[in-house]
Amino acid sequence: MKALRAARMERCIGCHSCSLACARLVHKVLSWNKAGIRISSSGGLSTGFEARVCLSCHPAPCAEACPTGSLTQRRDGGVLQKKNLCIRCGECAKACPVDAIFLDHEVNPYVCLNCGQCVPFCPHDCLEMVELPKREAEGGAR
Amino acid sequence: MIRDYFRIMMVNLTTGKTTIVELPGRGDYLGGAGLAAHLFDKYGHVDRDWDDPEQPLIFAIGPLTGYFPLMSKTCCAFRSPYHNQYTESYAGGKSALSLRFADLDALVVTGRAKRLTALCVGSRRVETRDVEYLRGFDAIHTGRVLRKMFPGSGRRSILRIGPAGENLSSYACINVDTFRHFGRMGGGTAMGAKNLKGICILGDRGFGLPEGKEYPKLYKEIFKQLTTTEMMAKYHGLGTAVNINPLNELKSLPWKNLQQTSSPEADGISGETFADDTLLRNAACAGCPVGCIHVGFVREQFQTNNQYLYRQVGYDYEPIFSCGGMLEVTDASDVLRILDVIEKEGLDCMSAGVALAWATEALEKGVVSTEETVLDLKWGDAETYMKAVELISRPPNEFYALIAKGTMRCAERYGGQDFACVLGQEMAGYATGEVFFVSEGLGFRHSHLDSGGYAYDQKHEDKDVKRALDFLVQDGRERIVLNCMVGCLFSRGVYKDDLLAEAMASVGYGELHGSVAEIGARVQKLRWRLRLRMGYRPDKVRIPKRYTEITTWKGPLDTDYMEALRAGYAARILEMGAPVDEPGDKEDD
Ligand code: SF4
Ligand code: SF4
Ligand code: SF4
Numbered sequence: 001m002k003a004l005r006a007a008r009m010e011r012c013i014g015c016h017s018c019s020l021a022c023a024r025l026v027h028k029v030l031s032w033n034k035a036g037i038r039i040s041s042s043g044g045l046s047t048g049f050e051a052r053v054c055l056s057c058h059p060a061p062c063a064e065a066c067p068t069g070s071l072t073q074r075r076d077g078g079v080l081q082k083k084n085l086c087i088r089c090g091e092c093a094k095a096c097p098v099d100a101i102f103l104d105h106e107v108n109p110y111v112c113l114n115c116g117q118c119v120p121f122c123p124h125d126c127l128e129m130v131e132l133p134k135r136e137a138e139g140g141a142r
Numbered sequence: 143m144i145r146d147y148f149r150i151m152m153v154n155l156t157t158g159k160t161t162i163v164e165l166p167g168r169g170d171y172l173g174g175a176g177l178a179a180h181l182f183d184k185y186g187h188v189d190r191d192w193d194d195p196e197q198p199l200i201f202a203i204g205p206l207t208g209y210f211p212l213m214s215k216t217c218c219a220f221r222s223p224y225h226n227q228y229t230e231s232y233a234g235g236k237s238a239l240s241l242r243f244a245d246l247d248a249l250v251v252t253g254r255a256k257r258l259t260a261l262c263v264g265s266r267r268v269e270t271r272d273v274e275y276l277r278g279f280d281a282i283h284t285g286r287v288l289r290k291m292f293p294g295s296g297r298r299s300i301l302r303i304g305p306a307g308e309n310l311s312s313y314a315c316i317n318v319d320t321f322r323h324f325g326r327m328g329g330g331t332a333m334g335a336k337n338l339k340g341i342c343i344l345g346d347r348g349f350g351l352p353e354g355k356e357y358p359k360l361y362k363e364i365f366k367q368l369t370t371t372e373m374m375a376k377y378h379g380l381g382t383a384v385n386i387n388p389l390n391e392l393k394s395l396p397w398k399n400l401q402q403t404s405s406p407e408a409d410g411i412s413g414e415t416f417a418d419d420t421l422l423r424n425a426a427c428a429g430c431p432v433g434c435i436h437v438g439f440v441r442e443q444f445q446t447n448n449q450y451l452y453r454q455v456g457y458d459y460e461p462i463f464s465c466g467g468m469l470e471v472t473d474a475s476d477v478l479r480i481l482d483v484i485e486k487e488g489l490d491c492m493s494a495g496v497a498l499a500w501a502t503e504a505l506e507k508g509v510v511s512t513e514e515t516v517l518d519l520k521w522g523d524a525e526t527y528m529k530a531v532e533l534i535s536r537p538p539n540e541f542y543a544l545i546a547k548g549t550m551r552c553a554e555r556y557g558g559q560d561f562a563c564v565l566g567q568e569m570a571g572y573a574t575g576e577v578f579f580v581s582e583g584l585g586f587r588h589s590h591l592d593s594g595g596y597a598y599d600q601k602h603e604d605k606d607v608k609r610a611l612d613f614l615v616q617d618g619r620e621r622i623v624l625n626c627m628v629g630c631l632f633s634r635g636v637y638k639d640d641l642l643a644e645a646m647a648s649v650g651y652g653e654l655h656g657s658v659a660e661i662g663a664r665v666q667k668l669r670w671r672l673r674l675r676m677g678y679r680p681d682k683v684r685i686p687k688r689y690t691e692i693t694t695w696k697g698p699l700d701t702d703y704m705e706a707l708r709a710g711y712a713a714r715i716l717e718m719g720a721p722v723d724e725p726g727d728k729e730d731d
Pocket of ligand 1: 062065066067068069070071085086087088089090091092093107109
């Protein structure tokens, strides 16, 4: 199971091609917010850029916080999203430890689905899809 | 398509009132340069000076902003403090996408705030704040304060001015997101006259996309073209600074106030040297995968015992020519240090550098003395130039007050017009020959970007006046189309009229009143009409003597050819700007 990693953000030029691609291709919107990955400068442009992106947690705090099953745990990490089940309570975004879930003004959550569609649009090869390690089950069994 | 009309936010700083105006005309003007001219025609005042509070300061984007890569610029239009006529300037940063996602095709600021003010706009927000306490703050420091004041990192744009804009120098710039500028013609001064220290634009909305596969497919194709073509590699690699060496070889590099057109020392400030010795990293305007912004660093020892500080300074060809070659400053770090001061003071770097070059020669020739210049300006003396920049921004005497209004204004008072390198405003860095000098000297924005006159000079040895004039008008028209889209001009090799039409259609803007070429011609005429109505006399423009004294790769400059071009271009401009009643130019009210 693969997950998106913003592995080389020191190379980032802040073009937003990644977030625009995610919004366009995954969420079918024109936006740089409504996306699974969002780029911010880390305090003015002279300090480089950061990506707000899902870390593929397991267990995922957002899925645990979701009261309706709209977000569910993916096998090795990260979440699956069923938009039609969402009641827009915003609990997922609150639970995310790294502020990776964006809520628009109507409290629609936007979260990375680890599909990798943004990766080819990054001109500086900052992003990559990595194989997640098989998760060790509690007690050591796989 | 988001909508088939324009949605404009009008903020009046005198009354504190904001209104949203919905304006038809998308099919006639596209956006950007066309929309701005249309808005000035509607809201501007031909009969009042540039500093009348009611003159609008306009920021406009295009129909494809955000939809396609490199549609990443904003057109800023205003009545220029430089020549008191209508003008435009372009910048990127995050300004264009921020306006798009703030759901605005244009932001128009009118009026004058009582005290120094910052404005914040977004799709669901408009707010002014008293920032009188920021008076005198430099542009970089101001940016830091505004970032804290209006949170939203990454997806907002912060425009601000430095002391030069507050002090109404005629060539103060608007700094956009630290590394980009509305540089030319005094946009920062237009802001200063409104008592407007900064503008924060929050890009906080999203929009639905056209149905079907056509748009994402076309996006992908264009993205691929723009990220793989050779032409783009140049902007990305060494950046525009790559031009120093070839122009030097072509004897077309303005040097030492254009006393020379090449120098064996040029290698010290070449794109290669900058990249090897100072380049820290690249950056991009939002929505542009090319990343042509080159950020260099300077390291300075501020105390013995290895106490260093470092600064990051953006560089490009134009700043290097104006603050390097023109001043015979031949050390890359020294150029960056001068640029750093210019950046902080918030001046246009080309104007500041060229003005200081003139002042140095004027001092050398005894036209002025150190009584006027205060400092002993000397070719190559970066330390002194750094101090001089501050004096332009905060003038201590009449000389600096005048030079802050423009080199020619100063030369008119003290003498030395012959060697003032002014082509409408302080020149851009192409001593390529007759076509360029006429193009910038008479052109709409007095910019090298009005048309590719510099490229024409480099390619044509013939002296066919008609052909050159046809080129200026035609190439100017093509650039206007891209300026209506407010696409980056670096992408002009890819975004030809046909592709633009296809891109427009793919997002639902199929219904245009004419081809994009026809719309370009319409906007070209409208802009000239505005300029002429505000007193522009292209037939009265003279090219300073210095330009007739140079030698390029083609040999000594041909004054007859230049004069024929000058007269011919003036006639064409008068023709294009003739007052005709064209439907669509003056609709509603
Ligand atoms: S906003 Fe939707 S996805 Fe998020 S926790 Fe609530 S129901 Fe679940
Ligand atoms: S991996 Fe997919 S969902 Fe995640 S940010 Fe990239 S495009 Fe969006
Ligand atoms: S596409 Fe790559 S370079 Fe551009 S903002 Fe995203 S991570 Fe940065």
